[in-house]
Amino acid sequence: MVGFGRMRRLVTARVFVFHYRTNHKVEMRTIVLFSIAITMMAAGVAAWSASTHSAVKAEPPQIDPLSLEANAKNLPSQEELNLKLWPQDAVAP
Secondary structure (H helix, E strand, O other): OOOHHHHHHHHHHHHHHHHHHHHHHHHHHHHHHHHHHHHHHHHHHHHHHHOOOOOOOOOOOOOOHHHHHHHOOOOOOHHHHHHHHOHHHOOOO
16 A cells, blocks of 8 residues: 655656656747747848849939930920810910
8 A cells, every 4th residue: 555655746846847848849849939939030031142133223314414415306385284284274365
């Protein structure tokens, strides 16, 4: 027959082992998930640094405004545009 003191020690030991295994599993799961996250971030940084895509944009072509003004022909005057866009504001001559 098992005495009360020995029974108490057995129950306490089983609870401790169960508690240790449960905490150990949780800790291992946390460590595994953390290591997966670190690995994924490292892979992303490596892929980003190894990419050949350049973020530098090409310079746009230079436009000469003087040549645009010199080559402009048959354009309506400001008065004609005003009459076309806002006929209600037209002043009778």
